[in-house]
Amino acid sequence: MLWNVTTVEYLNSGHLGCPGCGASLSMRHALKALGEKTVVVIPACCWSIIAGPFPTTALSVPLLHVPFATAAACASGVRRALITKGHQDVQVMVWAGDGGTFDIGFQALSGAADRNEDFIYVCYDNEAYMNTGVQQSSATPCGAWTTTTPGGKDFAYQKKDLIGIVLGHHPAYIATATVSFPEDFYLKFEKARKAHGFTFLHLLAACPPGWKIDSQDSLKVTRLAVDSGVFPLIELNESGELQQTYRPDSPIPVKTYLQSQKRFKDLSDEDIELIQAQAEEKNKKYLPA
Amino acid sequence: MEIINQDSLVAPGDLNEAPISMTTTEGNLTGSWKFFSPCLQEKVSPCRTACPIQNNIAEYMYFLNQGEKDRALEILRESNPLPAITGRVCPRFCQQECNRLQLDQGVLIGSVERFLGDYGLKIPYPAPEKKRSERVAVVGSGPAGLAAAYFLARAGIQVTVYEKEAEPGGLLRWGIPEYRLPKDVLRQELDNLINSFNIGLECRQDMTSEKIEALSSDYQAVFCAPGLGASILPREFAGYDRVRQGLDLLYDLQQGRIPEGRRFAVIGGGNVAVDAARSLLRYGKEVEIIYRRTYAEMPAYPDEKRHLSEEGIPVQEQSLVTDITPHKGALRLSVSQAVKSEQGIVPGPVGSEQEVDVLVLAVGQTEHLRIEPKERLFVGGDLQLGASSVVEAMATGRQGATAILQQLDPEQEAPELPAPEPAAVNLTYVPRKKPLLLRETALEERVSGFVETDPGFSEDEAQLAAARCLSCGKCTACGLCWFFCPDVSIALETEADPPGVTIDSEHCKGCGLCAFVCPRGVIRMEED
Numbered sequence: 142m143l144w145n146v147t148t149v150e151y152l153n154s155g156h157l158g159c160p161g162c163g164a165s166l167s168m169r170h171a172l173k174a175l176g177e178k179t180v181v182v183i184p185a186c187c188w189s190i191i192a193g194p195f196p197t198t199a200l201s202v203p204l205l206h207v208p209f210a211t212a213a214a215c216a217s218g219v220r221r222a223l224i225t226k227g228h229q230d231v232q233v234m235v236w237a238g239d240g241g242t243f244d245i246g247f248q249a250l251s252g253a254a255d256r257n258e259d260f261i262y263v264c265y266d267n268e269a270y271m272n273t274g275v276q277q278s279s280a281t282p283c284g285a286w287t288t289t290t291p292g293g294k295d296f297a298y299q300k301k302d303l304i305g306i307v308l309g310h311h312p313a314y315i316a317t318a319t320v321s322f323p324e325d326f327y328l329k330f331e332k333a334r335k336a337h338g339f340t341f342l343h344l345l346a347a348c349p350p351g352w353k354i355d356s357q358d359s360l361k362v363t364r365l366a367v368d369s370g371v372f373p374l375i376e377l378n379e380s381g382e383l384q385q386t387y388r389p390d391s392p393i394p395v396k397t398y399l400q401s402q403k404r405f406k407d408l409s410d411e412d413i414e415l416i417q418a419q420a421e422e423k424n425k426k427y428l429p430a
Numbered sequence: 431m432e433i434i435n436q437d438s439l440v441a442p443g444d445l446n447e448a449p450i451s452m453t454t455t456e457g458n459l460t461g462s463w464k465f466f467s468p469c470l471q472e473k474v475s476p477c478r479t480a481c482p483i484q485n486n487i488a489e490y491m492y493f494l495n496q497g498e499k500d501r502a503l504e505i506l507r508e509s510n511p512l513p514a515i516t517g518r519v520c521p522r523f524c525q526q527e528c529n530r531l532q533l534d535q536g537v538l539i540g541s542v543e544r545f546l547g548d549y550g551l552k553i554p555y556p557a558p559e560k561k562r563s564e565r566v567a568v569v570g571s572g573p574a575g576l577a578a579a580y581f582l583a584r585a586g587i588q589v590t591v592y593e594k595e596a597e598p599g600g601l602l603r604w605g606i607p608e609y610r611l612p613k614d615v616l617r618q619e620l621d622n623l624i625n626s627f628n629i630g631l632e633c634r635q636d637m638t639s640e641k642i643e644a645l646s647s648d649y650q651a652v653f654c655a656p657g658l659g660a661s662i663l664p665r666e667f668a669g670y671d672r673v674r675q676g677l678d679l680l681y682d683l684q685q686g687r688i689p690e691g692r693r694f695a696v697i698g699g700g701n702v703a704v705d706a707a708r709s710l711l712r713y714g715k716e717v718e719i720i721y722r723r724t725y726a727e728m729p730a731y732p733d734e735k736r737h738l739s740e741e742g743i744p745v746q747e748q749s750l751v752t753d754i755t756p757h758k759g760a761l762r763l764s765v766s767q768a769v770k771s772e773q774g775i776v777p778g779p780v781g782s783e784q785e786v787d788v789l790v791l792a793v794g795q796t797e798h799l800r801i802e803p804k805e806r807l808f809v810g811g812d813l814q815l816g817a818s819s820v821v822e823a824m825a826t827g828r829q830g831a832t833a834i835l836q837q838l839d840p841e842q843e844a845p846e847l848p849a850p851e852p853a854a855v856n857l858t859y860v861p862r863k864k865p866l867l868l869r870e871t872a873l874e875e876r877v878s879g880f881v882e883t884d885p886g887f888s889e890d891e892a893q894l895a896a897a898r899c900l901s902c903g904k905c906t907a908c909g910l911c912w913f914f915c916p917d918v919s920i921a922l923e924t925e926a927d928p929p930g931v932t933i934d935s936e937h938c939k940g941c942g943l944c945a946f947v948c949p950r951g952v953i954r955m956e957e958d
Contacts, residue, residue, distance in 0.1 A: 143909040143910065143913050150918050153918065154455070154917050154919050154934060155454065155456040155458035155459070155937055156455050156458075156917070158916060159939075160463065160916075160917075160939035160940055160942075161916065161939075162916050162941075163916075165917070166915075166943075169918065193451065193455040193458065196449075196451045197451050197453050197454060197455045197457065198451040198452075198453070198454065198455065199454070199455045201454070323913065356940075356941035356943070357943055357955070360914060360946060361946065364858070
């Protein structure tokens with residue numbers, strides 16, 4: 142089978158994700174990577190809806206819907222309960238959007254990371270509050286259209302460097318990934334599965350309606366994000382440094398990435414140059430692959 | 431993490447009091463959301479479109495890759511009755527269009543075809559499904575005539591082939607040197623074809639226009655592909671014993687008649703010139719090519735030109751022989767630099783002299799028979815096309831056979847050749863593979879005899895080459911669409927024949943990711 146992926150599915154069809162949803166595809170493969178013995182903890186986010194209304198569920202593994210600000214706290218509890226009951230082999234995975242991670246769930250995340258709780262925190266970042274109708278979050282990039290930033294997000298507010306913040310908590314493992322780079326995606330989930338302690342995975346997940354792209358472009362666009370350096374694929378290596386896990390053969394300008402989405406259509410040439418400079422600055426920090 | 435003291439835990443409440451979803455979302459028929467539906471539609475691969483006889487390369491590569499050699503051969507023979515020959519001498523139009531060229535290395539289609547062709551040399555063709563009473567004559571047993579004979583015989587027609595020489599093959603036999611096409615391979619391929627279909631063969635039949643006319647009253651139809659039997663002789667070279675025509679020379683060499691003399695010059699830049707030069711080298715002659723344009727402009731096939739250079743045969747580019755004078759049993763050539771002018775290529779002022787024992791002309795062929803196509807008389811091969819490749823000649827043979835069958839049986843619809851709709855492929859998720867190396871016979875061994883320059887592929891190499899083929903336009907159930915479906919709505923049928931995928935239209939939301947990722951361009955989104 143392709144990339145030695147299991148044919149067992151833990152995501153059911155009939156889920157309520159939009160056509161071409163990056164978060165749904167990411168969940169499908171995250172669970173294939175982690176396997177049957179996984180408990181998923183979901184705060185308020187797109188996935189609260191995608192998972193289906195009571196009494197249905199889109200997952201064939203246990204899923205806990207928890208309040209917006211509490212994903213990391215609840216996951217800590219689930220982990221401790223599992224240990225108490227002797228189920229050390231069960232994975233706990235938080236599956237939160239950027240709102241529940243960068244903004245509302247931030248202190249719970251910081252607390253769990255600080256206590257080095259043994260679970261995997263996955264933030265599927267679609268760069269705004271998509272579930273409630275595309276309001277900006279602190280993960281929204283500069284210049285992007287949302288309903289609360291109709292002229293594009295102000296350049297005074299850059300996308301929060303969450304990787305940098307979580308890194309400051311000394312996690313066991315940390316990485317960025319996106320499902321349009323499947324080998325890299327699976328390798329990182331495998332490392333997260335094997336790591337002991339707090340693990341943070343930052344996934345870029347395309348949102349066709351929120352990013353104003355065609356549903357069939359949702360893989361292409363996240364590949365452009367990586368190839369342009371807007372979303373570098375990195376991980377914490379054994380020496381405790383962030384390292385690129387993939388370096389594009391021929392990097393493309395961020396302009397190509399930005400022009401692939403209508404949420405960036407009002408950017409001026411100066412804006413694009415600024416974003417190009419920001420991307421280059423960010424990438425300089427990481428060790429070469 | 432330390433185990434928490436059991437006693438310190440608050441006893442949990444009854445879990446059954448909390449709402450728990452226990453049924454799946456599969457009851458949501460999300461397929462009703464969609465505006466577009468993915469449709470599986472096989473396309474024509476660009477290699478097939480480029481192939482004059484439209485070999486179904488994507489299909490036979492797929493079956494070879496599955497280890498089904500016989501099935502691969504059967505598919506190849508659908509369109510090509512001479513694969514061991516074309517696998518050696520075809521200029522490989524297909525390879526220039528291979529989608530894989532954009533990724534790492536194009537598929538070495540010709541070498542795989544040759545492997546399959548060699549495998550088929552001893553495997554007879556299946557008998558035609560029905561025998562028919564009509565008889566058709568074919569004039570000329572070159573590639574066009576043989577292809578016509580094959581497509582007619584396969585339809586059950588009784589075919590008789592008339593050949594001028596003592597043995598069949600036409601230019602294949604006496605125009606192509608053994609280092610490109612060994613006689614043994616030619617004999618086996620032709621014997622197998624002729625014997626499988628019981629094709630009548632009348633050799634040593636020198637046809638004239640009148641005789642061909644006569645044939646058309648004896649047979650229901652005649653397909654005429656006698657080739658271009660006359661070599662062009664520019665006036666200034668006429669009347670000299672030591673001036674030879676390239677094809678005549680090749681013919682003599684094939685018969686074992688080696689011309690006297692040590693120093694040879696060949697005028698021309700096509701395959702005949704290169705074949706003549708390389709053959710003479712193998713008989714220990716000193717040989718050079720004189721060509722009026724640049725080396726890059728020589729119309730000989732690129733591989734042949736490369737071999738020419740490797741074997742150390744010099745090419746005097748942009749040179750014209752303006753005059754020849756016999757001199758002490760040799761020929762003295764006046765060679766001028768060729769200059770492009772409005773009148774074409776003309777001799778420039780600068781000239782030099784050189785002496786050769788024999789001057790070989792390879793400046794083109796022209797017809798030796800004038801035949802006008804008419805009812806029941808069809809024309810093909812080089813006589814129709816002008817000098818062309820083996821495979822292009824074969825294409826005319828197939829067209830001729832199709833036209834004859836149509837005329838014999840106007841009710842029957844002509845077999846529809848696939849429309850050249852290119853398969854738009856996405857190579858993003860195709861893993862790169864290490865390029866394959868083409869082995870070639872060592873230079874010393876090559877120039878000292880007529881061993882094949884290209885030793886061909888072993889079975890393992892052919893398999894590796896076939897494994898590189900994406901089978902553009904054909905679903906192989908590779909699984910990429912399944913992998914990238916966010917709605918778990920694609921099932922793979924790897925065991926099916928042909929393999930494929932099924933789409934759960936009750937749940938598919940029509941996002942189109944399957945169509946985007948498909949590396950073979952088989953899925954198309956259609957508006958509901």
